[in-house]
Amino acid sequence: MIKTLGIILLSFTMQYCTYSQSQSTSNQKISNMDSTKKANNSVYSHTDQSKVNVSNDEWKKVLPKEIYDVARLKGTERPYTSKFEKSNDIGTYYCAVCGNALFRSDTKFDAGCGWPSFYEPISKTSVIYLEDNTYGMTRTEVECGRCKSHLGHVFNDGPPPTGMRYCINGVVLDFEKAKDAEKKYNEQNKHS
Numbered sequence: 411m412i413k414t415l416g417i418i419l420l421s422f423t424m425q426y427c428t429y430s431q432s433q434s435t436s437n438q439k440i441s442n443m444d445s446t447k448k449a450n451n452s453v454y455s456h457t458d459q460s461k462v463n464v465s466n467d468e469w470k471k472v473l474p475k476e477i478y479d480v481a482r483l484k485g486t487e488r489p490y491t492s493k494f495e496k497s498n499d500i501g502t503y504y505c506a507v508c509g510n511a512l513f514r515s516d517t518k519f520d521a522g523c524g525w526p527s528f529y530e531p532i533s534k535t536s537v538i539y540l541e542d543n544t545y546g547m548t549r550t551e552v553e554c555g556r557c558k559s560h561l562g563h564v565f566n567d568g569p570p571p572t573g574m575r576y577c578i579n580g581v582v583l584d585f586e587k588a589k590d591a592e593k594k595y596n597e598q599n600k601h602s
């Protein structure tokens with residue numbers, strides 16, 4: 411019962427947070443994804459766009475529990491716990507389950523909700539939408555367009571140019587720094 415209440419409360423906050431355009435000054439450096447954790451995930455790819463159809467039983471063997479719970483059981487991570495929430499690093503966000511490209515860092519904004527937020531996906535087919543009527547609310551669920559993993563929800567209270575707010579669980583995202591940004595970062599560090 412307590413757990414259910416917690417989930418309802420979490421879902422409620424996820425819906426009703428408002429965005430601000432203030433830029434975060436976090437200097438947190440996000441390391442590139444750990445390739446070792448994909449060792450037994452044969453479908454993970456940043457280039458293969460073929461649809462993935464893997465059962466939850468199989469995913470359970472492959473994915474870390476925290477990713478499985480959100481991606482496959484449609485859970486919600488606790489707010490303000492994602493290393494990506496305040497990140498301003500330049501690069502691309504991928505699905506942590508299958509590697510599908512989802513969002514560009516230049517569409518990311520500080521929504522103040524506690525979850526990484528974007529105003530548009532990287533392409534029309536990178537995500538899919540489903541009506542979600544759980545917890546007495548009507549929301550639009552966002553899933554990965556390649557592997558149909560649960561990512562989060564989209565709301566129409568986002569900033570220009572789209573007015574949309576993709577409220578995404580950071581645990582189901584992988585981030586890869588843009589190559590140029592990486593080079594610049596290394597150059598700066600070398601000379602400082």
Ligand SMILES: [Zn+2]
Nearest residue numbers: 505508554557
């Ligand atoms: Zn995916």
